[in-house]
Every structure is written in structure tokens, then in C-alpha cells.
Amino acid sequence: MPFLRKRANAWIPRGRLTRAAWPRLRRLSQLPPPPFNPKAIFLNIPYDRDFESLYLAYIVGIYQLDLVPCIASGIPGGERRLDRIISLIQGCRYSIHDLSRVELSATPPATPRFNMPLELGLTITWAKLHPSRHTWFLWESEPRRLQKSISDLDGTDPYIHSGTVAGLLTELRNAFVSKHAPPWKR
Amino acid sequence: MASYRLVQGEVESVLRGAGTRNLYAASVFKELCYLALKAARLHAPGEDD
Numbered sequence: 001m002p003f004l005r006k007r008a009n010a011w012i013p014r015g016r017l018t019r020a021a022w023p024r025l026r027r028l029s030q031l032p033p034p035p036f037n038p039k040a041i042f043l044n045i046p047y048d049r050d051f052e053s054l055y056l057a058y059i060v061g062i063y064q065l066d067l068v069p070c071i072a073s074g075i076p077g078g079e080r081r082l083d084r085i086i087s088l089i090q091g092c093r094y095s096i097h098d099l100s101r102v103e104l105s106a107t108p109p110a111t112p113r114f115n116m117p118l119e120l121g122l123t124i125t126w127a128k129l130h131p132s133r134h135t136w137f138l139w140e141s142e143p144r145r146l147q148k149s150i151s152d153l154d155g156t157d158p159y160i161h162s163g164t165v166a167g168l169l170t171e172l173r174n175a176f177v178s179k180h181a182p183p184w185k186r
Numbered sequence: 187m188a189s190y191r192l193v194q195g196e197v198e199s200v201l202r203g204a205g206t207r208n209l210y211a212a213s214v215f216k217e218l219c220y221l222a223l224k225a226a227r228l229h230a231p232g233e234d235d
Binding site: 047052053055057058059061062063064066068069071073080165168169 | 187189190193194199204209210211212215218219223224225226
């Protein structure tokens with residue numbers, strides 16, 4: 001069917017991907033996924049001053065649950081940031097995506113932050129492809145805001161930390177119920 | 187919360203030692219992780235909430 005073949009070829013950039021490259025690409029796609037740390041949690045959080053106390057709370061709370069936090073800036077090396085993030089997602093058993101500060105920046109031009117939703121999207125794809133290797137969690141400070149900001153995630157219940165350290169530590173224990181954790185105190 | 191307060195109390199000295207004000211810097215993150223691990227061994231989760 002010449003018409004269909006012509007349409008399909010339109011996806012392939014001429015001169016870049018030759019017919020000889022296809023077997024190599026197919027081999028690459030069949031490679032086993034990279035090894036992962038079963039205790040590692042990738043933290044997808046905003047890196048700003050207002051978030052510092054919650055950042056500290058994440059680190060402390062995660063270690064209390066006998067798990068290990070990982071952040072993008074924690075990896076040395078000159079690798080491209082997005083590649084580092086993808087490797088981190090693949091290397092962690094869990095990920096936490098804190099969307100509590102997906103808002104317009106204070107400095108002009110007022111721009112929403114898209115880094116965290118982008119990393120969440122990458123993670124969802126990875127978890128869909130390898131459901132037994134990755135579990136992701138959503139964190140928010142306000143209930144029902146997620147339905148407004150990312151309505152495609154309807155049906156996903158975020159953990160609400162209310163922007164407080166105590167709230168965050170409590171919700172961490174709720175999300176990662178550990179055999180070492182004592183009963184929840186009020 | 188007790189672990190959090192313990193680590194929070196050390197933040198200034200960690201920043202001074204690393205020679206930066208950026209809490210998210212790789213070297214600071216590493217130090218905070220050591221501190222948090224040490225604090226987690228001292229206090230059970232939920233203690234002093």
C-alpha cells in the first residue's frame with residue numbers, strides 16, 4: 001500500500017534515522033530496565049526558599065521510614081538535567097510529586113512552574129510501563145486544588161500536608177506505612 | 187517532629203561548612219541526609235508530634 005507507507009515514513013526525519021538504524025533501536029528498546037534501589041524515593045519538589053522547611057521535613061520523614069530520598073541536584077556530574085531526572089526516576093522505587101507550589105512566579109514575567117508536572121508525566125509513563133518497579137505519590141497543600149490544576153488526574157487522591165511540617169510528616173507515615181512506625185498519634 | 191527539630195538546629199552549621207546559602211546544593215543535601223539518618227536512629231517516627 002504505497003499511500004500508507006508514504007504516511008508512515010513521514011514520521012521518520014530524513015537523513016537521521018536510516019533503515020540500518022532500526023535493528024539497533026529495536027535491540028535498545030528490548031534491553032532490560034536499569035537496576036533500581038527498592039528503598040529510594042525520588043523527590044519532585046520546588047527548589048525555592050519558601051519550601052525549605054518542607055524540604056527538610058521530607059528528608060527527615062523519609063529517613064524515619066527507613067527509606068532514602070533522592071533529588072535531582074544531589075547527583076554530581078555534567079549530565080543534562082533532564083537525563084539526570086529520568087535516570088533518577090528509573091533508579092527509584094517510589095516518587096513523591098509535591099504540586100503544592102505550582103503557581104505563578106512572583107518575578108515578572110509571571111510564569112507558572114511546569115517542571116514538576118513535566119517530571120510527574122515522565123514518572124507516570126515509567127510507572128505505566130513498569131508497574132512493579134515504580135509507585136508514585138502526589139502531594140498537595142490544599143484539598144481539591146489538584147482537580148483544578150490537573151483534571152486528568154481525577155480519581156487520584158493527593159496527600160494533603162497543608163503546607164506544614166507536622167502535616168507533611170503525618171502524611172508521609174500514612175503513605176508509607178512502615179512496620180517500624182508506631183500507631184498514629186493525634 | 188523531634189528529629190526534624192534536631193536537623194533544623196544543625197542547618198546553619200551545615201550551610202556554613204558547605205560555604206553556601208543554598209539548602210538544595212548537592213553537598214548540603216548530602217550533609218542533611220547524614221544528619222537525618224542520625225536523627226532517625228535517635229527518635230522513632232511520630233515521637234513528640
